[in-house]
Amino acid sequence: MATEFTGTGDPARSMALLWRVPLNGAARPGPRPTLDVDRIVAAAVRLADAEGLAALSMRRVATDLGVGAMTLYSHVPGKGELVDLMLDAVLAELYPDEALVVAGDWRNRLSTVARANWDFFVRHPWALHLATGRPPLGPHLMRKYELELRAVDGLGLPEVEMDLLVTLVTGFVRGAVGGVQEKADAERVTGITEDQWWAATEPYVAQVLDAERFPTAARVGPVAGEELGAGDPRRSFEFGLDRLLDGIGVLVGQKR
């Protein structure tokens, strides 16, 4: 599967696409387009949602739309820009109720932010595999940043720490979903279920995990495997979030 990089194209063109800047005047020469950017992006998102980022190819998106592969390039400069547009498009789903992000105290708010990000990545797990070192600065990413900053506004924190906190919480969620989602992805990629894989692997682990070399792992591993493997995948998310919010509480408390 692919890690796709966002923000790989020409910034001017990418920004124009993200913000849907009209190209010329209203009247452009040439045949009436049968296709537009939104339909391409929607098809690409459908595909990535259903089959993962590895299945996302220009040819496949074109086929799903019933057009030739090269037709896409009349509307989108390349795959990199398409990925930018996909990400900004699905980010629109976040925070349908904007008031919720500023409801209650800071702990409620950050919890809302974390849960919204969790739901987002569960719905669009391919977004986990995007390297957003150069984020697509579209309207919906802006909105997300704005709303998440509001969750930590008014606490007396310096601006830098507001940014750092938002990055910390959303980064944590990304990792937590990743841990769960990579197991699901592995099932699709290999065609082997988690149970089958572990059944095939466990005998070798048993041979190798001797209590002399690895006493702590031999003690903890089986217990953790049983309790976390069988249980709610949200458990490690909830555990981590509680620790994180407690830690943030120390910072927020001492500024008061």
Next chain:
Amino acid sequence: MATEFTGTGDPARSMALLWRVPLNGAARPGPRPTLDVDRIVAAAVRLADAEGLAALSMRRVATDLGVGAMTLYSHVPGKGELVDLMLDAVLAELYPDEALVVAGDWRNRLSTVARANWDFFVRHPWALHLATGRPPLGPHLMRKYELELRAVDGLGLPEVEMDLLVTLVTGFVRGAVGGVQEKADAERVTGITEDQWWAATEPYVAQVLDAERFPTAARVGPVAGEELGAGDPRRSFEFGLDRLLDGIGVLVGQKR
């Protein structure tokens, strides 16, 4: 660039490779191998370190070794297994001094763990792009797990929480390195430096980030960009680690 999945091969074969189980008796027919698994893995790691996971191809590794591409398949079942072996190989570099992980109090220990993981991912950033939902359970991953569990042993925590804490801390570090590293990766992939990219992007951001729609982002973004963009990339790591350890302190303290 590619997200590679670990643990995609036949578990029996993968475990045999990871633990370097000799294949038959000592005397095998056929010509003396000019190549072996270790040399292949070393070449692959060198390549991924230098040029990233996207540059890692079977053909390229073979070329670097001066052999035909298909020769690799005499020693390694496929690229998936090679990636497993690469990861376990570089994990051997972690914790050269095992005593350090159990030195001092829990906070010192977890800080050591976090810093070791930071250094590891900085040295081998391609490891950030591996989906380890089915981890390669080789000797060095086992050792890592063992040592990191020891850092949180003896605190009176249940086994499950020991595992959860280790996952939380290492997951945080992975995210923190990722944030920094993805910018560096983007430079290599696009050939455009961070400064050039921002210079080209900033005018469009200025147009679009109006203080009416995005008041908080308009206030915080520039400050954060200036202080974090110019400064030490470790800053967000240190900030997050402090919050995380404070939060863990709440848990550890209340169990005492």
Next chain:
DNA sequence: AGGAGTACCGTACGCCGTACGGAGTCACTC
């Protein structure tokens, strides 16, 4: 009426992982 710019898309290039089969080499059996 004609030029220009556009949408659609067939073909092709250079990558990728790897299946297949052949040639050469060695340890073993008889």
Next chain:
DNA sequence: GAGTGACTCCGTACGGCGTACGGTACTCCT
């Protein structure tokens, strides 16, 4: 000592990928 079978090395080829290039048909502007 000849034969057998397993093994290493690897050339070729297949079906995928992103996308450069150029052709054709269409529509607007002058």
